[in-house]
Amino acid sequence: MKPFDRNRAHSQLIGLLFAGAMLGVAAVLVRGLGSWPAGLIALMLLATCATALIARCFVPIAGLRLRRTRTAAEIVPLTGTVVAPLVAYAGAEGAAAAACALFVGFCIAAIVRRRSGGALILRHGVMQTLVLFALIPVAGSIERWQLLGGLEGSLLFALALGVAMLTYQFLLAAPLLALQGGLRLGRVWSSTQQDVRFWIALFGGVLWATAVRYALSIDQPALAVAMWLPVIVVATMMVRIDALRVELHRLHLVRDAVHAMLGEREPVPQINAVLGSLHGPLVNETVSVFAATTARTEDWGVVASLGPEPSPAGVDLRRRVLARLKFAGRQHTTLRDEYYAVHAYAILGGEHGDLLGALVVYRRPDAPANDHAQFEAAARGLAPLVRDLRSIAAARSAATTDALTGLKNRAASLEILRTVLGGKRAHEDTSVLLLDIDRFKSINDHLGHAAGDDCLREISRTIAGGVRAGDSAGRIGGEEFLVVMPSATPEMALMVGERVRAAVAMSSIRHADGEPVTVSVGAASAMPGDTPETLLARADAALYDAKRSGRNRVVESA
Secondary structure: OOOOOHHHHHHHHHHHHHHHHHHHHHHHHHHHOOOOOHHHHHHHHHHHHHHHHHHOOOOOOHHHHHHOOOOOOOOHHHHHHHHHHHHHHHHHHHHHHHHHHHHHHHHHHHHHOOOOOHHHHHHHHHHHHHHHHHHHHHHHOOHHHOOOOHHHHHHHHHHHHHHHHHHHHHHHHHHHHHHHHOOOHHHHHHHHHHOHHHHHHHHHHHHHHHHHHHHHHOOOHHHHHHHHHHHHHHHHHHHHHHHHHHHHHHHHHHHHHHHHHHHHOOHHHHHHHHHHHOOOOOOOOEEEEEEOOOOOHHHOEEEEEEOOOOOHHHHHHHHHHHHHHHHHOOOEEEEEOOOOEEEEEEEEEOOOOEEEEEEEEEEOOOOOOOOHHHHHHHHHHHHHHHHHHHHHHHHHHHHHEOOOOOOEOHHHHHHHHHHHHHOOOOOOOEEEEEEEEOOHHHHHHHHOHHHHHHHHHHHHHHHHHHOOOOOEEEEOOOOEEEEEEEOOOHHHHHHHHHHHHHHHHOOOOEOOOOOEOOEEEEEEEOOOOOOHHHHHHHHHHHHHHHHHOOOOOEEEOO
16 A cells, blocks of 8 residues: 555645636636626626735745745635625625635736745635635525625624634634645644734734625725725735744844854854754755865865755765856856756855855755745855854864874874774774884985975875775874774784885885885784773884884784
8 A cells, every 4th residue: 555645635635626616617607707797797807806916925824934835824814805795795696706706816826926835825715715615505595695784784794704714724724734734733723823913814804804895885896996905915014024024033043143153163053053044945955064175076074954865866966066166166056967956055255255165955856946045145144154164174173183294193193092992892903003214314314304204295195095994094203103993903904004015115205325215014903901002012112123123014013
């Protein structure tokens, strides 16, 4: 049995509702247009325009914004402000005209906002249309609702509209929202109840619809249509205010990030805060920040990431898009394949706009990308954080790296050895290699210190290239090197030591007399109770034996 696909079930349900609403509208138009008065047809057309302008202004439920599903509900009472008076004005014919206006208006709004919640707008439209179709027999039972006149009729109309709106929202819209978003129904109800904007729109919409109904009851359709305009303005203002609230929240997070950066000098948590402040990406998208710590884009490290880990195909596409971003000199570039669309936004800094890193967004290849502006702004805001991160990383690296050779320095090498021995299990082996350049003093004496430095650098590269991937090589003295080898048996240590010795002997480095430069190697493996000092003492004794035995050889400690 196939697993239940929530999104597919939601899409199928919306498709069925849409088909039913479309058939209903077609039937109403075919059977009713010929008998409707011209005034009602004109009101229906104007109501269609008003509904489209209101429906395009859907606003997310505040408590569900973290789901990033662009859900919407508050604007529902405002559409009721337009269509409900038509039902009270013309009974069954008014309900049919209102249903047609709703369906066509919501369809227009869904087309306009197809990239930002169009499907959800359409869902509300077809649901409200079907609800109005169901009200046609009820509306037809009271001829033109003439019995609901005066204050008593207005109060009854307002009460009926309020109950209808609440019933629609909590018993129809909320369950479908929970199905589509994978949410608990109780959470949707709770979030809606706590959203002040929903209740303001509900009560305000009911009162305004009652006023519009009164204008129609005294045969003033022009006044009623004019009263729809403030509703459109309010709906538009709600969207603008919501967007400003989201942007203000993002700016607050950025401000807090910058303040924390200046106070603590630790940029990674603040970079995470900036990523969390971004709005718009879907649930299955990934946003990552890369720091340009090396010249090769393949070696750029991930500083922070939000979203699921991309597949190997996404990683390969990211590697290519970063290379294009660097060598093409662009601020934004995109690459697509059948699995991903990867967008890279340059993080620039300094007077000359140096490339400090990149903000990378992974998306589905068919996903719309109409929010470049916010990612470009985020990349600009990340520039000081990434610059400080690189400075901190450089300072930390300088404290643990030998400036001449690029290997670990003595303190870092001994700390690594101490950590490895401290975490060593009883069944694990740990070995070290202690290397010393043979007759190194003669290089400095006969060829100069510059040649000696070149010799140290070349031998360091040879050592780094000859050890295993998990080993750590460092320079611990003038011409002395230490290789820490976790999980290495004595046999492995001897093999690696011999490989490094042979590589140095066959290199192009020569003494003044033309003889190749060589190294002597002492190997030692940790025993129970060993400390860094005792292990290095045995490796040093083996190195002394290698020197005394003629140099250019590997000797294992006793």
